[in-house]
Amino acid sequence: MLPRVDRLRAEMTIHGLDAWLVTDLLNVRYLSGFTGSSAAALITRDQAVLITDFRYAEQAAGECPGLALEMVESHWALGAKRAIEKSGAKRVGFEGYHLNYRDWSELSLILTGVRLVPQENLIGRIRYVKEADELALIREAVKVADKACEHVCGYISEGIEEREIAIELEYFMRGLGAEKEAFDSIVASGPRSALPHGKSSDRKVKMNEFIVLDFGARCGGYHSDITRTVMLGAPDDRQREVYETVLGAQEVALRAVRPGIQGGDVDAMARDFISEKGYGEYFGHGLGHGLGLDVHDGRILGMRSDIVLEAGMVVTVEPGIYIPGWGGVRIEDDVLVTDDGAEILTTAPKHLEL
Template sequence: MGDITVKRLEGLRHKLKQKGIDAALVAKKENVTYMSGFNGGDSYLIITMEEAFLITDSRYVQQAAVQAPMYKVTRYQGSVADALGDMVKKAGAASVGFEEGYLTYQAYNEFKARLGAEKFLPMGGAIEELRLVKDREEIEIIKRAVKIADDAFSHILGLIKPGTAEIEIAAELEFHMKKNGAKGPSFETIVASGQRGSMPHGVASDKKVQMGEAITMDYGAIYMDYCSDMTRTVFLGTPDDELRKIYEVVLKAQSQALNGAREGLTGKEVDSIARDIIKDAGFDRFFGHGLGHGVGLEIHEEPRLSVSGERRLENGMVATVEPGIYVEGLGGVRIEDMIVINGGSPLVLTESPKELIII
């Protein structure tokens, strides 16, 4: 962990220098974890060109000392802004960078007034930029998070029967993932059956699944602070012809966009592979969301694979590919895998079957 932290500190310092910033104040939890290794809550980092401090309270001092050996761990009591101000003063930093997409207006005002820096400047997502391309260790952890979700899928197929409530399906998925090492679900588990399937983010309800319905399950695990995300739509009994057709269109769009996700394309270009197929089949107005998103310490992060995704894909970026078609009154279908950008053809992490499954 030490070597990785050193590399990340070097990366951030390089970006700060380019922006003319002397020190960074890091408050966003995922950024604190990425930069230090510490995964507790309510803690802050001050990273100068020479030093790295982790400021926490009595609940986390012991954990921080173990998890963040490259940092000087300092316990604060009372005002955290004053404690951070002492660090900034000691380090002689005239300008301090902050996470403009994260700090609340209230925190911004308080830190600006009390850090004592001449300048308090936005860092422009410097740490999120470092997080975009995953290193080998991160990819190994993400693979494990994906595997935990894959295993829960094969488990759930044996449990779904007419009369099973969506919330029971969600609970079983989450229980299975936790038994296999997940810290928890990476977001609120979606189980949307029958007509509820037309809600792309229909979280599990007390509705019971019935014969003839499609069941969309979208869920993931957190493993060692990294997220996974997958979706499968399965059928309980024989699907009607329209839903079967929709399934085939979504599967074609998903497979082709996934295979087409290569280094150098923009997120928008990959999105259009799927969107064009869905459009040609006449369902474009039923696919309202983006094709996919980056996944890492956060469940939704850059790069965005969507009509507004201007960022070019680089090797080592991790993303989802998840087109869907949702028809009100009929239901919906979505298929989602996770991939790692890898030159001309991606590494596909999700291994659950995608052919139409009838339970």
């Protein structure tokens, strides 16, 4: 059984739970290794059960050697009921944000003598700290994104459409072995660079304007997420100042990342830096998030985040300045918290001028 299952059991003890019902598919994958698209899991004090249907019988047996299998013909809730009753569990925690009303109501109806206890983000917090196999996959995904960044910087030329750049990025990453892009790539140029989530459009990139590239790769289920802001031609004074301000804020934050510091404090240091330069109102989002099976694996470096950094966490550090109608800059690295500081995983250069 994976160490993470023991970490979950320790949490179950703290919360007085006999069992934990996992309905979020990423959490099911995290705890069991199952990669199919329909399953739940039940973790008890001494057992782990995967509940899935007959389509996945062979796959489940192959991917989840340490788990008992509870196969269902129709609704998974019937399998959950059987697994819960066999285990004798009386207090069963569940994921309130990942169980829909209908399934909860079905389950409540068919279970007798069992209390279903909603408990938020318990596995989420366990997932913050990566195990060795997870880290290896994240490193792979970061390496792919770094190479794609280098490639696409040579590909961008005047008049090319944002969406052509996005397609090239994603195609190139898959050619390097990525399963897929981590998310729809953001390529936002000129005034569109002021949109923090500008996706990509048919706008043609021009000289002397910001081009924000925000993309990542998925390898073995794990994600990277990188942003670079680049330009054809040369920046004017204000563009230079905004770029240097974001870069400076990122450097401050990268130096601050270490075990023991609160996520919100790292965010505040970057935010203060930007505010002191007069751009505070233009940095509207949190400094960064966790990375893992999900691209947004927890708002670890969010504004006012009280999450204390620990060795093994992987976070993004991505300050930005977005001036509506004018343009924006964001620079984002993926960072591993180490025993005595941080290792910046992203190696793509941070030159504004292409």
